[in-house]
Amino acid sequence: MSGRQTISIDPITRIEGHLKVEVVADDGVVKEARCSGQLFRGFELMLLNRDPRDATLLSQRVCGVCPVAHATASALCLDDAFGVAGQIPANGRILRNLIFGANFLQSHILHFYHLAALDFVDVAAGADYEGSDDRLNSLRDFIQRGELAPFMPRYEGDYRLSKEANQEGASHYVQALETRRVAHEMLSVFGGKMPHQVGIVVGGCMETPTADKIGAFLSRLAAVRRFIEQVYIPDVLMVAEAYGDYFEIGAGVKRWMSYGGLDLETEETDLLKRGRFFGAGRVGADLKLEGVDAGKIAEHVRHSWYEDGTSGRHPSEGETVPAPEKAAGYSWMKAPRYEGEPYEVGPLSRALVAYAAGDAEVKREVDGVLARFGAKPEALFSVLGRHAARALEAGRVAKAMATWAMELKPGEPVCEWREPPEAGNGMGLTEAPRGSLGHWAEVRDGKLARYQLVVPTTWNASPQDDEGKPGPIEQALIGTRVRDAANPFEVVRIVRSFDPCLACSIHMLTPKGRELATCRVI
Amino acid sequence: MSVLNGVAPTIRDLVVDQLAPGHHVSLRFQPTVMAAAGEAALEILAATEEAKEGYVLVVDGALPTGAGGRFGYAAKKGGHTTMHARALELAEKAAAIVALGTCSSYGGMHAAAPNPTGSVSIGEALAEAGMEKPVINVPGCPPHPDWFTGTVAQALLFGLPGPEAVDPVGRPKRFYGRLVHDLCQRRGDFEAHKFAKAGGEPGCLYELGCKGPWTHADCPEREWNGGVSWCVKGGSPCQGCVEPFFPDVSCPIYAKIGLAELPRIVRDEGSGELVAVSRPQPVEEE
Numbered sequence: 001m002s003g004r005q006t007i008s009i010d011p012i013t014r015i016e017g018h019l020k021v022e023v024v025a026d027d028g029v030v031k032e033a034r035c036s037g038q039l040f041r042g043f044e045l046m047l048l049n050r051d052p053r054d055a056t057l058l059s060q061r062v063c064g065v066c067p068v069a070h071a072t073a074s075a076l077c078l079d080d081a082f083g084v085a086g087q088i089p090a091n092g093r094i095l096r097n098l099i100f101g102a103n104f105l106q107s108h109i110l111h112f113y114h115l116a117a118l119d120f121v122d123v124a125a126g127a128d129y130e131g132s133d134d135r136l137n138s139l140r141d142f143i144q145r146g147e148l149a150p151f152m153p154r155y156e157g158d159y160r161l162s163k164e165a166n167q168e169g170a171s172h173y174v175q176a177l178e179t180r181r182v183a184h185e186m187l188s189v190f191g192g193k194m195p196h197q198v199g200i201v202v203g204g205c206m207e208t209p210t211a212d213k214i215g216a217f218l219s220r221l222a223a224v225r226r227f228i229e230q231v232y233i234p235d236v237l238m239v240a241e242a243y244g245d246y247f248e249i250g251a252g253v254k255r256w257m258s259y260g261g262l263d264l265e266t267e268e269t270d271l272l273k274r275g276r277f278f279g280a281g282r283v284g285a286d287l288k289l290e291g292v293d294a295g296k297i298a299e300h301v302r303h304s305w306y307e308d309g310t311s312g313r314h315p316s317e318g319e320t321v322p323a324p325e326k327a328a329g330y331s332w333m334k335a336p337r338y339e340g341e342p343y344e345v346g347p348l349s350r351a352l353v354a355y356a357a358g359d360a361e362v363k364r365e366v367d368g369v370l371a372r373f374g375a376k377p378e379a380l381f382s383v384l385g386r387h388a389a390r391a392l393e394a395g396r397v398a399k400a401m402a403t404w405a406m407e408l409k410p411g412e413p414v415c416e417w418r419e420p421p422e423a424g425n426g427m428g429l430t431e432a433p434r435g436s437l438g439h440w441a442e443v444r445d446g447k448l449a450r451y452q453l454v455v456p457t458t459w460n461a462s463p464q465d466d467e468g469k470p471g472p473i474e475q476a477l478i479g480t481r482v483r484d485a486a487n488p489f490e491v492v493r494i495v496r497s498f499d500p501c502l503a504c505s506i507h508m509l510t511p512k513g514r515e516l517a518t519c520r521v522i
Numbered sequence: 523m524s525v526l527n528g529v530a531p532t533i534r535d536l537v538v539d540q541l542a543p544g545h546h547v548s549l550r551f552q553p554t555v556m557a558a559a560g561e562a563a564l565e566i567l568a569a570t571e572e573a574k575e576g577y578v579l580v581v582d583g584a585l586p587t588g589a590g591g592r593f594g595y596a597a598k599k600g601g602h603t604t605m606h607a608r609a610l611e612l613a614e615k616a617a618a619i620v621a622l623g624t625c626s627s628y629g630g631m632h633a634a635a636p637n638p639t640g641s642v643s644i645g646e647a648l649a650e651a652g653m654e655k656p657v658i659n660v661p662g663c664p665p666h667p668d669w670f671t672g673t674v675a676q677a678l679l680f681g682l683p684g685p686e687a688v689d690p691v692g693r694p695k696r697f698y699g700r701l702v703h704d705l706c707q708r709r710g711d712f713e714a715h716k717f718a719k720a721g722g723e724p725g726c727l728y729e730l731g732c733k734g735p736w737t738h739a740d741c742p743e744r745e746w747n748g749g750v751s752w753c754v755k756g757g758s759p760c761q762g763c764v765e766p767f768f769p770d771v772s773c774p775i776y777a778k779i780g781l782a783e784l785p786r787i788v789r790d791e792g793s794g795e796l797v798a799v800s801r802p803q804p805v806e807e808e
Binding site: 008010011042045053058135139145152174180184190191192193194198208216415417 | 524527528529534537546548549551554555556557559565594595597602631634635636637638720721722747751752753755756757761773774775777
């Protein structure tokens with residue numbers, strides 16, 4: 001690849017939602033990158049004037065991949081606004097964690113196998129399979145019928161695994177379809193159904209634990225845990241062996257943040273101080289731990305299709321006025337910043353925060369992976385670092401869930417049921433599978449007067465901020481060498497390593513019927 | 523995401539294996555699972571559009587019409603257009619259309635008051651464009667995987683359900699023919715006036731806002747996630763998510779429905795069959 005070239009990928013598939021990515025490369029090296037959100041839905045406006053409790057059920061509807069994250073953030077936010085945050089019964093807290101934990105496992109498995117793996121594993125290697133693996137026999141018959149969608153076409157020219165490893169990966173792709181389904185079954189034991197579970201509610205949980213339900217939950221958890229430990233984590237390491245250069249690609253902004261999540265107690269009402277399975281914190285490349293102050297979050301809009309005058313505001317004071325003709329705008333997403341700086345959020349951020357905090361289990365696991373590849377911690381700041389952090393996290397969450405399920409007490413209360421207050425303010429901070437998630441609410445006259453969400457992919461896929469600093473995915477693309485513009489593997493592997501989910505990233509409000517920009521034709 | 527949860531058939535049956543001997547689904551374009559991205563992905567859609575054997579268009583999500591449709595951009599081979607315009611183009615050549623989910627069936631969450639993006643269902647969009655096409659609605663937020671795979675199986679094996687097999691709001695009676703309330707395991711508690719008054723309490727969830735008395739779906743007997751549970755079994759009221767005008771008709775979700783709301787379900791006096799579903803009152807129009 002030589003000379004100046006623009007590569008535009010629209011749509012980026014195998015993510016949730018509508019994302020366009022455009023990079024400008026000089027002699028094959030990316031100099032500029034733009035992430036552009038393509039769909040605007042106005043979710044926050046649709047929650048206004050409703051019973052606050054409706055937000056917990058309706059905000060989940062932004063997306064079916066991690067709806068429980070929104071239910072959890074919303075319930076924590078309303079716990080605060082209803083004045084019940086310190087009184088959640090232990091059963092309610094544990095049931096919330098089990099429902100949410102099951103969603104983590106499902107989301108991480110789905111991400112690696114069904115969203116990311118087709119960039120690394122060549123499923124066509126099963127075309128002449130002769131053996132007894134019924135999943136591979138299915139795939140072979142499928143290929144021989146000549147029906148290659150949805151696996152073909154695809155980018156070509158950089159599949160590096162051996163034929164046997166490709167076949168194993170393809171078999172695990174099919175197996176993972178079953179495992180993620182079992183994770184949803186596990187979730188619905190206490191969540192009622194999935195997607196859009198109904199268990200999590202302000203004050204606790206709606207479902208009651210009984211010995212048979214705990215058993216039904218644990219049985220499925222054991223199956224999912226076996227898959228994570230015996231298949232998922234080894235597969236990520238197998239991919240890492242063959243694609244070792246991806247430990248050096250896609251570092252990004254080198255600032256990581258976690259709000260913390262999965263409550264281990266609820267007496268502490270300040271969520272940033274509460275005892276949680278995922279700790280709160282920020283780290284840079286020096287891995288020095290710093291705290292999080294939610295007051296320091298602001299959303300920039302200079303490069304988003306919104307009025308400049310609304311830029312730099314805290315989410316609780318956010319306002320959204322579309323500015324469709326704005327020449328500097330290129331996305332429906334805003335650009336959240338912490339003290340003016342972009343931050344990456346997600347499993348890698350949680351792992352680095354835990355690592356910096358001296359968490360013994362995380363340190364042992366992460367150091368084990370680094371030792372295996374003879375790598376320094378900097379290798380984590382990469383495409384493979386994100387995949388490894390996600391897989392190891394799935395293992396830790398599954399292990400913890402088995403302990404939590406045994407702490408349930410049948411017959412004890414699950415919920416501190418409350419009717420909505422006349423007035424109140426709430427903030428709900430948690431960690432979704434793909435990163436830090438915040439809900440902010442204001443209740444007036446018993447109804448929602450304001451509701452705001454700042455979601456993980458808004459952090460990761462944000463456009464440039466007011467000072468022109470690129471967002472984390474954009475920064476991760478800049479400096480990358482793209483070997484073949486017709487098959488830009490590097491670009492999609494970097495973008496997908498963040499597990500972007502656009503469905504909930506663009507949700508700001510606008511006056512109805514206002515004329516917006518004509519679309520740009522690439 | 524819900525369709526991935528099917529047990530019989532599974533997503534593997536649907537995508538990789540044959541749904542029934544000699545019958546398989548060719549999933550040509552689905553952005554969440556497909557390998558291709560960018561132009562290559564759009565190429566598949568363009569080729570499918572021209573295929574002489576025809577295709578079934580599955581629409582999920584509502585179509586934003588506000589601001590000239592620009593709240594939702596759709597990539598298209600060689601250019602860019604709006605989701606609304608693209609859906610109508612694809613619908614024109616489709617043999618039939620399946621509206622998957624409450625948003626594409628009736629507007630759903632996207633069209634919730636104040637409907638900031640002017641979202642409409644595919645059926646409404648077709649009607650506005652003066653296009654006559656068979657549309658099967660498979661509502662639910664989300665729909666049960668069986669409702670979708672069952673409708674696909676029907677189309678593959680026996681042809682699309684005829685007018686006698688769908689209700690007045692376009693749903694297959696097979697799945698949406700009876701009331702949640704009539705099939706509910708807690709119906710006995712309702713008859714005995716044993717009502718839960720707070721989260722986690724046993725009893726009928728009528729007082730906690732259950733919409734089962736006017737919701738048409740077979741959740742109580744089919745159950746969700748491989749038969750593990752469903753909303754009411756999980757201790758939470760039915761939200762009425764398969765009905766036209768969801769979610770506005772269901773909010774506040776935890777507030778008891780008034781008996782005055784029941785007459786909006788219009789039935790034939792003789793057969794007891796559903797005749798119409800009217801918009802509940804009062805709803806403030808803009």
